[in-house]
Amino acid sequence: MDGTRTFLGAVGTALPGEPVDNATLGKLLGVSDEWIDIFVGTETRHFGWDLATGEVLRTLTELCAEAGARAMAAAGLEPADIEFLVLATATPDTLLPTTATQVADLLGLDQLPVYQLQAGCSGAVQALDLAAALLGGRHRTGLVIGGDVTHRHLDIRRDPVELSSEELVNYLIFGDGAGAAVLSTEPLGEAVEVKAVLNRLVGLGRAPGQLVDWYGISDRDSPRRMLLEDYREIESSVPELAVEAVLDLLGLTGWAAEEVGHLLPPQLSGVMTGRIVERIALPGAREVSCVRTTGNTANALPFLQLERLLGDLAEGDRALAVSIESSKWIKTGFALEKAVLR
Template sequence: MLGQALGVSDEWIDVFVGTRTRHFARDLATGEVRASLADLCAEAGAKALAATGLDAADIEFLVLATATPDRLLPTTAAQVADRLGLDHLPAYQLQSGCSGALQAVELGAALLGAGAGAGLVIGGDVTHRHLDLRPGAGRLPGRELVNYVLFGDGAGAAVLTAEPAGERVAVRNIVHRLTGLGRAPGQLLDWYGISDRESDRPMLAEDYKAIEEQVPQMAAQLLWALLAETGWQPEDVHYLLPPQLSRRMTERITQRLTLPCAQEISCVADTGNTGNALPFLQMERLFDVMAQGERALVLSVESSKWIEAGLGLERL
């Protein structure tokens, strides 16, 4: 349907991106917006709470990561907290690309370490607002058109607890670092105010050549840094959750990641690039197959200013 709406072939989408399906919170035929980011994040948060058996009174903080908030103010984090019946607790919003989901886990783990008992971490993005989905988009230059078939909308969430609960998967170590000193951004996501809304600057732009060159190398560096932090050997890792830029890019990345016993857990071919939702969507698939004592590494690379984030997981 997306190919038909844009006037491009399924073969073109497969060659450049490799994504089979994706989800938009906007009806491509009518233009009707069916869900906001707050809608998607609140739904994901409610499902995460239900999976643990906790209720709103048990949650002591909320952290939401997104690159595409509904508004600058009030924050989407505050809106989601309100919809979930959360009050009298800190609600943080991290402005970040796909690495923000793991940054949210890092902040949540720090809050648990400071004495909190349980908290909700959420990642989500709604990218359709940055794409002109009217008929005729297929005539755009390829470097712009690829964004239309790359991205999707979605949200994911997890409950963090100081004591094991629910899925009983332990976060063992977290690596999070900015590596973009002196380097041009690989991705730009703009916004306009009253004074510049007539600007011809693109809302969304990416340097795909730089991304193709840099991200696989960054993912390999992150992998070894995370192994060093966990103290695990490559053969100790049962599952690998690689960065999910697109199916084609994920294939290039995993070729650089030598984990002899690890099963790949990916979802981007089915969901599209949903930004901060992706690590949570991958972890949901992981928990369906992960057995007691098994270990997994989750990797995320953000090309905006070249950020690496990763964590180790172990089923208790």
């Protein structure tokens, strides 16, 4: 990072509806809740759509605006204080207008640059990376938001017998949600400094591990699947990339492994997160995870983890966060340190 310091002042999150447990979901999908717990390790998740009818009850725009409003309120800021907005998602409500501009409208933001990044699990960190660059220019305070929803890709009305195991697991892993953070060049609110941001595409020559498709008016009846994932490759590669990301962040900060007190690991599923943490050589770091109760909410996950972290940080405490995107293989992460204000 350049000479401009970047501080995280506050975080806000939004999860739609009541949590859906494995017994409820398993009954709809024809699998046991015990099997879900053993295979996936996720206990509950939230959906912004009705499980019985598929009706959308909370849009991504609404969730992101709720999270953004909470972050601004926690930082003690008004809309006029926000100088830019960056939003990351893989599942926008519409292609145009962008979800970012719709969220800005709901938050009362005007006369400011608004950016939307199309990305999967790496998007929240990409948004943080862009925000840090903007803060190094003429801006002093901005809002970063990440969120995703599942209603376009999960159809509970389908006969579970028709679902392949690769499709079925998506119903068990993913959930809906949004998160937001206020960033600034001066310490405010929680006064946590962003010491480094890692954002690297590492998929040169590699087949994608995940594909999320979309249909237009001319191919909406296409039989091709909307969501594809190579779980074997993901299970093999993500832990390795997570270890690399931690080492990269330690190199960027100059920190020793034993100086890191908190680890925010990738949140693919409860089972996968457990495997990843075992591989990462930060034995003294406290794990900060949420995926077992929120499901994989993609771009919302780092904010949900941050919400659990901030209250436990004392002055001088250090944390590393890692997120891996398997679509075209992107390793991302960031390093935080609670500012010592004297």
